[in-house]
Amino acid sequence: MAYNRNAAEKKEESRSIIPAQYLIRSQFRAYAPFKSHALSLAERARQLGLESHATRALNGEYIDLKSLCNFKEDELSTIEKVDAHITHIIADVIYKDPRVLQEMRKLKTECRFTIQSSRSKSSLKSKPDSSNKYNSKSDPETYKLYFDWKCPVHFVKPHQTLALNRGEDEKILSVKVIIPDWFYHKLERFCLASWKSSFWVKKGLSDAYTRLIKPWLSRQVRSDITSAAQKEAINTFTNNLEKYLLTEPVKNKRIAGLDPGFRAGCKVGIIETTGQNSHTCTIHPDFKASHDDPAAKEFNELLLKFNVSLIGLGNGTACRETETWLKKYIQNENIPVIIVPEQGASIYSVSKEAQKEHPNLDPNHISALSIARRVLDPMGELIKVDPKHLGVGLYQHDIPTKSLDAALDSAVEKVVSLVGVDINTASNALLRRVAGLNEGRANKIISHRQKIGRFTTRVDLLKVTGIGKITFQQCAGFLKVLGGSQPLDATIIHPESYGIAEIFIVAMAAIRDVGFEIFEHSPYSPDLAPSDFYLLPRLTDYLKGQRFEGDEAAVAAVQEFLYA
Numbered sequence: 001m002a003y004n005r006n007a008a009e010k011k012e013e014s015r016s017i018i019p020a021q022y023l024i025r026s027q028f029r030a031y032a033p034f035k036s037h038a039l040s041l042a043e044r045a046r047q048l049g050l051e052s053h054a055t056r057a058l059n060g061e062y063i064d065l066k067s068l069c070n071f072k073e074d075e076l077s078t079i080e081k082v083d084a085h086i087t088h089i090i091a092d093v094i095y096k097d098p099r100v101l102q103e104m105r106k107l108k109t110e111c112r113f114t115i116q117s118s119r120s121k122s123s124l125k126s127k128p129d130s131s132n133k134y135n136s137k138s139d140p141e142t143y144k145l146y147f148d149w150k151c152p153v154h155f156v157k158p159h160q161t162l163a164l165n166r167g168e169d170e171k172i173l174s175v176k177v178i179i180p181d182w183f184y185h186k187l188e189r190f191c192l193a194s195w196k197s198s199f200w201v202k203k204g205l206s207d208a209y210t211r212l213i214k215p216w217l218s219r220q221v222r223s224d225i226t227s228a229a230q231k232e233a234i235n236t237f238t239n240n241l242e243k244y245l246l247t248e249p250v251k252n253k254r255i256a257g258l259d260p261g262f263r264a265g266c267k268v269g270i271i272e273t274t275g276q277n278s279h280t281c282t283i284h285p286d287f288k289a290s291h292d293d294p295a296a297k298e299f300n301e302l303l304l305k306f307n308v309s310l311i312g313l314g315n316g317t318a319c320r321e322t323e324t325w326l327k328k329y330i331q332n333e334n335i336p337v338i339i340v341p342e343q344g345a346s347i348y349s350v351s352k353e354a355q356k357e358h359p360n361l362d363p364n365h366i367s368a369l370s371i372a373r374r375v376l377d378p379m380g381e382l383i384k385v386d387p388k389h390l391g392v393g394l395y396q397h398d399i400p401t402k403s404l405d406a407a408l409d410s411a412v413e414k415v416v417s418l419v420g421v422d423i424n425t426a427s428n429a430l431l432r433r434v435a436g437l438n439e440g441r442a443n444k445i446i447s448h449r450q451k452i453g454r455f456t457t458r459v460d461l462l463k464v465t466g467i468g469k470i471t472f473q474q475c476a477g478f479l480k481v482l483g484g485s486q487p488l489d490a491t492i493i494h495p496e497s498y499g500i501a502e503i504f505i506v507a508m509a510a511i512r513d514v515g516f517e518i519f520e521h522s523p524y525s526p527d528l529a530p531s532d533f534y535l536l537p538r539l540t541d542y543l544k545g546q547r548f549e550g551d552e553a554a555v556a557a558v559q560e561f562l563y564a
């Protein structure tokens with residue numbers, strides 16, 4: 001019996017410990033901004049045994065500071081030191097009190113803060129090192145606008161917040177939050193009503209406000225506007241990325257991609273209609289030549305040999321010079337030149353994914369192939385690039401990588417669901433994002449495409465190793481086959497619905513053949529409901545001017561009109 005009683009007591013004790021532990025953890029999270037730090041001024045004062053005296057003083061009792069002096073202890077040798085230690089303890093008590101915490105958070109929502117920035121002293125002393133080619137620190141003149149800048153917090157734009165944060169991180173700007181005196185006066189009034197000793201409350205609050213509360217408020221305000229700015233930056237990034245991914249592709253053409261340059265020459269990458277690499281090389285145009293250029297002859301021979309029908313020119317260094325050179329020397333005037341944004345192409349060319357896709361190929365030539373593929377299949381090529389390097393975001397380099405990656409995945413999934421993916425040109429990076437597919441299945445689809453050739457119908461997917469009926473059912477609706485034997489394969493209609501679609505097509509054709517006019521108007525338009533043609537106008541005229549005492553009288557009047 002004793003053993004059972006002890007076991008029951010231990011069981012009951014463990015039940016009570018768990019909620020207590022949970023309460024401690026929840027309180028720790030709630031008061032995390034106010035958690036004590038090792039060797040703080042208040043902790044040092046507590047170690048001297050002054051906590052009980054400080055508590056009594058805060059509650060209105062009189063304490064003799066002179067009696068607390070201890071000449072053997074250096075920290076208690078004078079009245080001024082004792083007074084300072086007690087003030088530190090009281091400041092800590094006020095700062096960590098739950099009621100004060102709640103009141104501060106309430107006042108923070110009501111207060112109007114101001115952000116002020118100026119040029120830091122360290123940036124005035126240090127001079128930019130022009131010899132350091134890889135210096136990532138920005139030129140101080142970039143932040144010239146914020147050298148003497150002030151703005152209320154609720155009017156600060158997201159890009160201004162991110163610019164201030166970056167300038168502060170680079171030690172160019174000094175940013176501070178201006179807190180109005182109204183906040184202190186309101187908080188002082190609250191604290192005076194919470195403790196008895198007005199003298200020690202005012203003294204402790206003054207110390208706490210200077211050392212603890214103002215820095216906390218500044219951190220909270222900066223954190224709030226930074227969080228809002230990052231959310232806005234991610235939304236901007238996602239919206240721009242969706243529009244960028246929805247760039248109209250140029251299908252079924254052999255394309256030559258040119259990555260322009262001066263000293264290193266122009267890198268050339270020619271791709272097939274499926275996006276597969278046909279040829280890569282480097283040519284060295286002479287932009288100042290007034291006579292025939294050997295590089296022009298070489299390039300014209302490549303265009304003719306590989307039957308190129310379009311040229312994609314990167315918009316980087318020497319873009320305009322190369323464009324003028326192409327217009328001057330290209331013999332086939334039917335080959336158009338398209339300027340292609342090349343942001344991130346160089347970064348992608350040295351990535352692991354690029355090396356896996358193009359083993360033993362010069363990264364400069366991979367960059368040219370990427371430019372060509374951005375014309376053929378923009379969405380399929382752009383998702384290979386780290387989102388930070390696409391140049392479509394708002395301070396995207398200052399946004400957490402995980403948030404950016406999540407935004408990219410969301411944008412790609414949305415675009416894929418909206419327009420589908422061309423199975424004959426899609427890369428591994430794009431295919432593996434389609435429902436039902438993963439990296440392994442995407443590799444098998446690409447291998448099958450390279451060995452057998454183009455997919456002519458969606459059903460050909462079942463010939464790929466690892467693609468069964470279930471996988472086909474999941475992914476078929478998102479994979480398009482353009483120019484195939486089945487026209488519906490080029491739509492986002494799932495093969496399971498082909499029968500219904502064909503019946504609908506036949507019905508529409510029959511309606512047109514008979515000569516019926518198709519009324520091209522939304523059936524849900526409130527301005528044109530079918531019942532408006534005859535019934536309602538006449539009923540409105542009939543009921544006009546009548547008054548009814550209840551629902552039954554109104555129903556009887558309508559029935560009388562209908563049966564009249």
